[in-house]
Amino acid sequence: MSPYRPSRYNFTVRGERGGVALFNAATGSVVRLDGPHAEALAEALVNPGLIFSGTEFSAELGERLRNGGFLIQNYFNELQAIRERYWRARGETPIVLTITTTMDCNLGCYYCYEERSGHALKSTDVAAIVDLAKRFVTGSGRHSLHVDWYGGEPLLNLEFLEAASLELQEYCEREGVSYVASIISNGTLWPGDVEAFVARNRIRQVQISFDGLQTNHDKRRRYRRDHDNACDSSFAEAVNLVDRLVRCVRVDLRFNIDRANSGDLVPFIRFAKDRGWFNAVFPAVFQPARLASYSEASDFMRKYELSLDEFDALRAIVRNEIGTGARIEESEIPDGFPRPKTSVCAALAANSLVVGADGLTYRCGLQAGETKRAVGTLEDRSHVTAAWNDQSWWEAFDPTSAPSCSKCSFLPICWGGCPKKHLEGDVHAIQEQGRYWRNNLLRLIAHTAGIEAPRETVVADALQFR
Incomplete structure (x- = not known):
């Protein structure tokens, strides 16, 4: 099976009262993760440097992650x-x-x-x-x-x-x-x-x-x-x-x-x-x-x-x-x-x-x-x-x-x-555009995923530039 890696356009949102959601900016897909390992999995899926064989997940979850663009084949040029x-x-x-x-x-x-x-x-x-x-x-x-x-x-x-x-x-x-x-x-x-x-x-x-x-x-x-x-x-x-x-x-x-x-x-x-x-x-x-x-x-x-x-x-x-x-x-x-x-x-x-x-x-x-x-x-x-x-x-x-x-x-x-x-x-305006998404993206994902309020309210620089 071809190796997979996380998309560099993945974002994760953790709700204040529980619930974890994944969002892929390249496909617009939103997936809600549940279970005791949800947060750890979400954290792994925002690290594009990791490599997965595809056997780490259940067949159903693996298919959802691939179809949503969260996992991509290692050779794919996003x-x-x-x-x-x-x-x-x-x-x-x-x-x-x-x-x-x-x-x-x-x-x-x-x-x-x-x-x-x-x-x-x-x-x-x-x-x-x-x-x-x-x-x-x-x-x-x-x-x-x-x-x-x-x-x-x-x-x-x-x-x-x-x-x-x-x-x-x-x-x-x-x-x-x-x-x-x-x-x-x-x-x-x-x-x-x-x-x-x-x-x-x-x-x-x-x-x-x-x-x-x-x-x-x-x-x-x-x-x-x-x-x-x-x-x-x-x-x-x-x-x-x-x-x-x-x-x-x-x-x-x-x-x-x-x-x-x-x-x-x-x-x-x-x-x-x-x-x-x-x-x-x-x-x-x-x-x-x-x-x-x-x-x-x-x-x-x-x-x-x-x-x-x-x-x-x-x-x-x-x-x-x-x-x-x-x-x-x-x-x-x-x-x-x-x-x-x-x-x-x-x-x-x-x-x-x-x-x-x-x-x-x-x-x-x-x-x-x-x-x-x-x-x-x-x-x-x-x-x-x-x-x-x-x-x-x-x-x-x-x-x-x-x-x-x-x-x-x-x-x-x-x-x-x-x-x-x-x-x-206009560097000022261009930087403001990035700041809008840093300040608002997690809120928008949380709303779509049915998570009331995200723990994090701002996307970290490390996630904006990967």
């Missing part, structure tokens, strides 16, 4: 398997076009990383955008298109959005391509026919951001002087919009948190419950978000942002407050469980691109408007000037080959975190 999965995911992702209708916004948020330029897409750009979609469909052989309307505030350029949406839908209908859209908005500029707008633009997901209850939200999201507004309160406008949206589409309630507004977090959740947003026809999803330095232009946010430990503590409060009455979506674990990744962010996907309001194209939506980060032009995706040198970096980025990530046992569930942070050399 890192290579993850690398193949990563590159397969980059090529197999659906077509996503992020279209930045304008860089302008009617609100002035202190933490905004976008440059409020006068750039906006025009009706004359619609044909080029449809042509871009055609090239993706033809080149990939895929028959679905997802458009994400983005800004600035995308509805400041409503005429263009509606025109481009119509043309893209008509193209997809002619070619037998399925079409859906999503939109990120501040919720203050929607047309009066909200439900019809959602339907005719085939929008299936809307993200509306809040910065607290009305006092904090309105103070932090003030109307800019050069923009007319029919309502003095951006909070009231957004609330009234969500009241209608939850009857016809999924709404993601993004709650932006920093040191100054964290006290509004629980009261806002209770406010949303009272409005019926979590038990509506389309139940809203709550997304706690830490205000942080998203781009090179917002480094000033470092002094305002919560530490990762502070943010995790607030997310624990959110989970306790919401309970099972609503869905909470954390960016690291969108479906609530640390599954091994099988998809990549749009910035890495072979069939995705961001169209900037300046007519340039980008890999990452957070870079829209940063012309030095552009990778081409709307008219010709392949045209890259000498000054635009990021395209080759995006094409080559591979966390499974990075010095630190390749040695990290979180790799299958993390894939290095945000690639933009790697591009910019």
